[in-house]
Amino acid sequence: MSDVMLEVKNLKTYFNIEEGLVPAVDDVDFQLSARETLAIVGESGSGKSVTSLSILRLIKEPGKIVGGNIMYLGKDILKMKEKEIRSIRGNEISMIFQEPMTSLNPVFTVGRQISEVIMIHQKLKKQEALQKAVELIKLVGIPNPDKCVDNYPHQLSGGMKQRIMIAIALACNPKILIADEPTTALDVTIQSQILNLMKELKEKLGTAIILVTHDLGVVAQLSDNIMVMYAGKAVEYGPTLEIFKDPLHPYTEGLLNSIPKIDEELNRLKIIRGTVPSPFQLPKGCKFSTRCDYVMDICKEREPEYITLASGRKVRCWKVTGDEE
Amino acid sequence: MSTEKQVLLNVEDLKMHFQVKGDDAFGKKTALKAVDGVNFKIYEGEALGLVGESGCGKTTVGKMIVKLLQPTGGNMLYRGENIVGLNRRQFKKYRQDIQIIFQDPFSSLDPRQSIGKIIGEPLRAKKVKGNIPEMVKQLMEDVGLRQDSYTRYPHEFSGGQRQRVGVARALALNPTLVICDEPVSALDVSIQAQILNLMQDLQEKYQLTYLFISHDMSVVKHMCERIAIMYLGRIVEIAETKALFDSPLHPYTRALLEAIPVPNPELKKDLGTLKGDVPSPINLPPGCRFITRCSQCLDRCETEEPQLKEVSPGHFVECHLY
Numbered sequence: 190m191s192d193v194m195l196e197v198k199n200l201k202t203y204f205n206i207e208e209g210l211v212p213a214v215d216d217v218d219f220q221l222s223a224r225e226t227l228a229i230v231g232e233s234g235s236g237k238s239v240t241s242l243s244i245l246r247l248i249k250e251p252g253k254i255v256g257g258n259i260m261y262l263g264k265d266i267l268k269m270k271e272k273e274i275r276s277i278r279g280n281e282i283s284m285i286f287q288e289p290m291t292s293l294n295p296v297f298t299v300g301r302q303i304s305e306v307i308m309i310h311q312k313l314k315k316q317e318a319l320q321k322a323v324e325l326i327k328l329v330g331i332p333n334p335d336k337c338v339d340n341y342p343h344q345l346s347g348g349m350k351q352r353i354m355i356a357i358a359l360a361c362n363p364k365i366l367i368a369d370e371p372t373t374a375l376d377v378t379i380q381s382q383i384l385n386l387m388k389e390l391k392e393k394l395g396t397a398i399i400l401v402t403h404d405l406g407v408v409a410q411l412s413d414n415i416m417v418m419y420a421g422k423a424v425e426y427g428p429t430l431e432i433f434k435d436p437l438h439p440y441t442e443g444l445l446n447s448i449p450k451i452d453e454e455l456n457r458l459k460i461i462r463g464t465v466p467s468p469f470q471l472p473k474g475c476k477f478s479t480r481c482d483y484v485m486d487i488c489k490e491r492e493p494e495y496i497t498l499a500s501g502r503k504v505r506c507w508k509v510t511g512d513e514e
Numbered sequence: 515m516s517t518e519k520q521v522l523l524n525v526e527d528l529k530m531h532f533q534v535k536g537d538d539a540f541g542k543k544t545a546l547k548a549v550d551g552v553n554f555k556i557y558e559g560e561a562l563g564l565v566g567e568s569g570c571g572k573t574t575v576g577k578m579i580v581k582l583l584q585p586t587g588g589n590m591l592y593r594g595e596n597i598v599g600l601n602r603r604q605f606k607k608y609r610q611d612i613q614i615i616f617q618d619p620f621s622s623l624d625p626r627q628s629i630g631k632i633i634g635e636p637l638r639a640k641k642v643k644g645n646i647p648e649m650v651k652q653l654m655e656d657v658g659l660r661q662d663s664y665t666r667y668p669h670e671f672s673g674g675q676r677q678r679v680g681v682a683r684a685l686a687l688n689p690t691l692v693i694c695d696e697p698v699s700a701l702d703v704s705i706q707a708q709i710l711n712l713m714q715d716l717q718e719k720y721q722l723t724y725l726f727i728s729h730d731m732s733v734v735k736h737m738c739e740r741i742a743i744m745y746l747g748r749i750v751e752i753a754e755t756k757a758l759f760d761s762p763l764h765p766y767t768r769a770l771l772e773a774i775p776v777p778n779p780e781l782k783k784d785l786g787t788l789k790g791d792v793p794s795p796i797n798l799p800p801g802c803r804f805i806t807r808c809s810q811c812l813d814r815c816e817t818e819e820p821q822l823k824e825v826s827p828g829h830f831v832e833c834h835l836y
Contacts (some may be wrong), residue, residue, distance in 0.1 A: 232702040332790075346791045347568075376567035376729065376792075381773035404705060406732075406775030410782060429779045447707035449736035451759075451774055457709040457714070458736070462674050466701075500517035 194397055195221040195244070195282075195365060200257035202236075213252065215241040215438045217422040218503075219326040221365065226391060226398040228412035228429070230405070230444070234465055236421040237401045238287070244399075245278050263364075271300065278342040280310040283358040288374055293342040299326075299353045300338030306360040309394050318478035325356040329386060346377035355386065356366065362394060369401045384411060405448055409433060411455045417441045420465065420476040423495060427502035437504045439481045519557035522593065522691060522723050523579065528552045529587035530574050531739065534559055546796050548574045550747035551588070558692065561717065561724040563734035564754070565770070566744035567792055572727045573617075573746075576693040579725065580614045592691075610640055610687035618697040619676035624666040629654075629679055630664035632739060636686040653682040656719075657712060674705035677780065678712070685716065695727045710737060731774050735759065740828075743767050746795055746803040753829040763831040765808050802834065810835060 202214040214236040221227050229237045243254055246266060259266040261282065266274060293446035294302060303325055304318035313321065319338065326334035330351040342350055350373065358366055368387070371509040372380040382409065390396055400412055408415060408429065415432050417425040417440065425438040425488040434440040466472060472479050478488040488507050495505040529696060529819055530549040535542075549571040556562050566572045572723055577583040579590060581597070589596050597608055616622035634650045642649070657678040668676055677697060684692055697713070698706040710733065728734050732749050734741055735755055742752040743764065751764040761766045772786035789809045799805050802815040822832040 232704060269531060302729070346789055371803045376566065377731070377773040378769055378786060378788045379791065380787070381775070384775065384785055387788075404775070405703070405777040409779040410775040410785065412779075433779050444703060445777070447704050448777055449707075449710070449732040450778075451732040451735060451776060458711055460707045462708075464674060464705065485554040 192223045194218050194223055196258075196285070197240075197244070198260070200240065200259065201255045202239050202242055202248055202252060204252045206251050206386055209469050212421045212471075213463075213468070214243060216422045217257075217415050217416075217418070219304050219423065219426060221397050221399060222350075223364070223397055224391065224395050225414065226400055228400045228402060228408040228410045228415045229418060230402065230408055230415055230463055231418035232403060234468070235418040237418050238369055238434040240397060241284070241369050241401050242417070244367060245282060245284060247278075247284075260374045276310070279306055279358075279363075280361045282362055282365040282367065283284060283361070283363040283504045285351075285354050285369065285371045287370040289347055289354050290374065292354055295342055295348060298339050298341055299345070301339075303338075303353070303357050303360055306357055309359045321360070321438050322356070325360060326353070329353075329356045330382065344352065348375055351375060351379075351383055352386070355383070359390065359394075359396075363396060365397045365399065366390075367399045367401070370374075370403070371400070372407060373402070373404070380407075387411065393505070405445065415443070419470060420468070420503060423503070424505045425478065425503065427500075429503065431500075437498075437502065437509050438506050439483050439508070440477050443480075443482075475505075485509075485511075521591075523556040524591040525552060525554050525556075525575075525579075525588070526591070527588040528575065528578060528585055530793065531570070531586045539661075544796055547747050547798060549578070549585075550795075550798075551822045552744075552747070552749050554742055554749055554771055556725060558690075559723055560740060561726050561738040563738035564725060564727045564737060564744060565729065565731060565734050565741060567729060567827060569746075569792055569795065570744045571747040571795075572744050573695055575783040576614065576695045576725060576727050579691075579693055580612050581609075582614075582671060587590060599772065609634070612688055612691045612693070613684040613687065613689040614693040614695060615680050615684045618700055619673050619680055620700070622680055623676055625668055628661070628665050628667055629671075632668070632679060633682045633686060636683060640687055642687075648688045649686075650682075653686055656716065657682045658683070658708075674699050674708060677701060677709055681709075681712065681716070685720065685722075688720070689722070691723045691725065693725045693727070696729070697726075698733060699728065699730065706733075713737070720726060731770065734806045741772065746792060746798065748803060748832060749830075750804070750833065751829075751831045752822075757826075757829050763822075763825060763829070763836060764804075764833050765810050765835075766804050769807075804833075 197219050200214055200217045204211040204213050215261050217240055231237045242248055244259055247441040300319055300322045303322035307318040307321050308311050323334045323338055326337050331337050331352055372383050412429045415429050419440050423442045436445055446459035461480050472489050474492055478484050493505050493507045493510055495503055496510055497503050529551055531545040531547050533543045534546045540724055564572045579586045582803055590598050627782055630650050633653055634646050637646050659678050671834050698709050726737050740754050741758050742749050745766050751767045769788035770787050788807055792804055801817050802820055805811050812834055820832045820834045822828050822830050825836050
């Protein structure tokens, strides 16, 4: 594909904490094209948030990006100087953080927080930037934008705060928007408003979106492609339609089976047995082998490679690798 | 089906008004109507779902039933006896019958007590005769905890394991009615499925009655025979699960159902169009509470508060459209 905007290769982000070295993200590869929505799916601790933070180099001590490349329009983000990355962060690649309740600064008005981004990146004067902030607030669907710019975060509801976060993220018309669990803290009716808004923005502005979430309903409705992560590794990648129809990795299959479906009658939920292993006691071989229903001898010995199938889908599983050979 | 069943708990016009500081500069006290006249029945052996958005009062209802909060109005008839007026001592005989599983398994367990102690506490408080450690071990087995967990502490367990401890503690005294307040919302999906299955098994084994409080429609649909929808302190619709999903009546119920993202990419749909946020329960609109977000309001909705009425057998709705 020619319009690849972001290419992540062999990304490794490790956390060196007292108890030992935690490979939070271990050898993750993916690509993002213009106008694409990629969903990164996984349970807590699977490394999906760390992956998205790594893209903007927002990993703090004791975490460290120890390997790989993140190519943004042909340039490696990991090799950029601090000044260079700062001109991209919030400008060309921006992020919506998980918790709208804690991500805004309580002592500044939302107008000031939105206009700050505009003043820094687009070098506009304060008045012009505030004017643009009003337009953005209008764009994200908040009534009375003129009044809202002068409000402090505590005067707004959760859904409104999340819209402000989106307005900040969109302030400089980013080429890539990273949304880390953008609706997890919100009620369903507010969630649907935010999701519709993101769909609209994608159509209007052509923004590429990386959607980090554990909610498979949101994934199904919004994404074009899915990357499934488990214990720091990418275990499956492919188009959303195909993954939902025919999951290849047993973990993906387990995830899809374990959600109560609103459109189906089921007496019992199928479960994935056990729990995510502790990062200090990761099994040898395949990381999912301790919970897998199809586990074979080889799974416990050797880690499967992340292979690309003829269809373009990718998977890390001996069951599939064995069938291919 | 449910008409032959016995009513276990009958909640009538239940109210919980909190006194809070008002918005004005003098901080004059005003009433926050968290629960404002709620009516429903729980039949023996069923699972009733209570669904609503944050701040609608669903947790407050649960807390009033276990008497963690004293209602400011209304009645709760448990097997015919009104439990609202009872003092602590009088309520004691019901306390073991009505138990609660809390939402957050990370803050609802005492970090300084071992798992065995936590689960055994209700037994000791009730001065149950017999070998308490043995009973605790039996409970642990019921909820799928390993025996060697007995002497371990909550921090050593994952969220799912802790929620199992919460379930075991609630079941220790052989309750009849268990209030489940968002028991799986803090858990990962794969663990959520394990706990839901466990709760279904236990319901069957011990003939439990559940009041299942949740914001997640798909979870409630999976667990419950009947569902009540709450909005701003009122129940706006109650029906059997199938009826509610097949023919939702209240505009709010319809909006809620539309807003759920279906985990099937072939069914991409326009996610609901419900505008605005839930208004504050301090300054309620005079007529129907849903009027600020409703697309079908009539003139009378502005002035007259609708009452819950039975539209078809077992299907109640509180809306002027019907």
